[in-house]
Amino acid sequence: MSFTQFTLKNLLRRPVRTLLTIMGIGLGIGAVVALLGLAWGLEQSWAEGMRARKTDLVVRKSGGGLVAQPFDESAVGKVRGVAGVAAAAGLMGEVLSVEQVPLMVITGREWGTFIWDSLEVKAGRLPAGPDEKAVVLGLIAAETLGKKPGDKITIEVEEFEVVGIVDGKAVVENGGIVMALPLLQSLMQKPALVTFINIRLQPDVGDPKAVAQKIEQELPGLKVEIAEEVFANSDSVKTFQAMNWGTSAVALLVGTFGVMNTMLMSVFERTREIGILLAVGWRRSRILRMVLWESIALCAVAGVLGIVFGIGMLKVLSITPWIHGRLEPYVGWDLSGYAFAMAVLVGLASGLYPALRCTKINPSLAIRES
């Protein structure tokens, strides 16, 4: 029997205990996968939306919250005059309850700008102009609302015609309603206001941050960020991520103590056996490695199960009304690898103390007392 086989056989001596420990740590790993999958999915959805719109920089009001504050749309003209800026477009974003749907993102986009270009018409057409009382729906929004081109849709006090269904190439785009900026400004009683300016830079701009700084100097009170980083930089997202990390840390800590308890019990039960192994010539370092390998193997199996469980939870969450159409939970090899590595680390951490206890066993006392 090899060292590895010997180690693994020890785990199967008490199969129920081993299974329960695996389930415990597996649940913790599953929770980590689900939480991180949601958080990374949220960031990725935003970044995809920015890439789809071919937006390099985003201007918004300083404050850092996820809910953007409106500012004067005259800032758009000023941004266009800054060196390095190829194009700028004003947007207003609102989250409203529309017909039977509890929450839906509605964007008002400046007519004739590049942020309409990313919308691929799948049915119907785009609005004919900024004054047409018409909207287009993202693919997922159309499905959620049950609308097709030609239907009417009530948004706040007004009724609009759905003229088209579009593919915005990103979940965050496809889950929303798009209309011309003046329509949304009028609807929300926020004339001449925008909540974002999307900027496309000249191709030869080497340092986007330098252009961002120039814009901030031109427009005090406004913040300019790299488009894909806007979401991750917001205070609300940072708080959400901190909560995720905190919850994950607690789950893993609980799992660590659970595994440590199991390993300690296992070691105590095998005191005589370990004494015999030491008596027949096993080095203490080998005993230490044996216990550590047992702990790591236990947690590795738990990690795999936890990853499967976590991915399952993400799939279920992705079809719930709170998530569907708003973000695509992230399920990637790097997330699985990260979760597996955490499981192995838990195995190492939880097996260390029992392993060290083993090395202090006196062989003759262990054999005599047992």
Next chain:
Amino acid sequence: MTMRFAILFAVLMPALNFAQTKTFTARELIAGVKAARPSGSLYARLRMEHGGTVLQVQVKRRALPEGGSESLYQVLFPAERKGEGLLLKARRNAFTGATFVPSKGVRTLKSGDRDTAVFGTAVDVEDLLASFLNWPDPEIVGQEKEGNIPCTIVELRAPKGSASTFSRARCWIDEKRYATMRVEFFGSRDKPLKTVTTHKVIRGSSGFYSPVNFTVTDHTNGSSTKVEGVRSDSDVTYSDADFSEAAFQSVTPAPGKGG
């Protein structure tokens, strides 16, 4: 010696903690809840879900110079019900009002119509008036957690001659935020006739906390209505025209904010 000191400290700590916590009286709690209610002009959008039907509703409200408030509730969705309205003018425990249905016209509400359902939901005029907060002699009857939130339970009894449909109300009040996390309304028996359960409270621009998501359950017929706040704007500027008969019978957007 150290052990004895540690035990003494552990015993005394809760007592010291208790001594530092302010204890509110029932009147103070009710006064806090009333102060936290929006008092100026307001525009709000609500989503009401009742028996599988979703209503999108707008609310316009203004404070009246002589005291009290005037409120206009109007259905925006579904399209076949757009324009249904409820107009209420309330001052302390008295009110005047009317309902409007496009196909049926205007119906004036009488003082005994407090149990008139708002747009056919479990919410009625009595709930909108919240007159129970003006009932005299509130009394603390217990402490209990509502969800995870420690609350003080305050009981209020309707005064003699009250026009209210209820005789007694119990409020679970979160002392930290002066928010009513649950309110139960009783008739002559001990079983509640209606319960309002708050699911979410947010802090407004005024600094006060307001329930924005709550469920109203009518135990007499087993129906319940979920009310979700979509958005609100305070300090909007209304004119008399916004609460006129013409405005009541047509749906107009929110006015601009005060200058």
